[in-house]
Amino acid sequence: MPARSLSPFQILAEPVRLYLIELLCWGPASSGDLALMVFDRFQVGWSAVSRHLGTLRASGFVRLIRHDPQRWYALRDDWLDLIDEPVGGLHRAWEEGDPYRALGDMDLADETSKNWGLPLVSIPGRRGMRGRARVNTADRGIGRSEESDDADGGAGFD
Structure with missing residues (x-):
């Protein structure tokens, strides 16, 4: 998904990107320094940090400052x-x-x-183990407390 189509909430939901923004709140930092700090915290490699910085840049959060061979990143003023x-x-x-x-x-x-034209929120029935059809165990008496009015021993057996 292109970074421009991500909402700010989706951008900030990624812990590495949020940490990068927290680091950049202190001021501009080189990509190498950012990669080292992120690795120390998340054990994420440089290439992944580079992709996260690219996402932050494409989404308008950070700007790139090229200084000879180094790349520095800074938060945009309007982030x-x-x-x-x-x-x-x-x-x-x-x-x-x-x-x-x-x-x-x-x-x-x-x-x-x-x-408002909004759909009603409904909670679907719980699904059992993967690949099995939905089973309403309450209809079988499974899971009921022995103290309940319609208890049949809790397991559905007489």
Whole structure:
């Protein structure tokens, strides 16, 4: 996936990239120094660090400074704007949802999802071991406590 199509959250979700940004908050650093520090922490090789720096550069977080044979990386002055924009969108969505959260009634979830055009969130049935069909063990009485009203011994056997 090209770096420009990644969201800032996806960029920062990678621990190595987040660490690189933390290091660059202290100031510009050479690619070799960054690679050594990342290796000390994550045991990640230079080529992987180079790819992460390329992703950060393509996404607009860092800039490359060439100085003779060395490459230095620095955070762009507007790098925080890349994060502030999507976080601002989350703030707006959170504030718009205040009236609905204040009601605390889950019956409204059906109505609000229709208004917003959002699908209802449903939790699919748990899947057993890989390759097997879904089995509802509760229907068999498996997993029920002996103290429950409809208990049959907990294992489904008489």
